[in-house]
Amino acid sequence: MLDSSAQAGEGAWVALCNSADLVDAGTAVSFDVRYQGLACRAFAVRYQGQAHAYLNRCSHVAMEMDWQPDRFFDPTGRWLVCATHGAVYEPNTGECRGGPCRRGLIALAVQEFGGVVHWRSQYPFQILEY
């Protein structure tokens, strides 16, 4: 994890990981956020070259989705899958594509600059202070 303290205000871009840490359809980088006032887990993945980040919360039942720590892609690398009942999500958008999901994943804004992936700290997403 990179030091984000210099950019840690409301509406700031928060450093998450080096761009090289996100491999296409590979292992995610998980992180903590405050969402609507609650501490939540989130994750970032890369798909078709683009970084994306979502709350780690299935829309079927509000549970974390990874089948092993930081593993969200199915074996083909095409879909994000919830380990509990198999809901299937589009990696580019978080839209529900199959299984028992009721709607899409909750996306965080992501940008890459300077070789670093950043997420946007702006309501309803805020930095989780410990």
Ligand code: FES
């Ligand atoms: S909790 Fe994710 S599919 Fe049921």
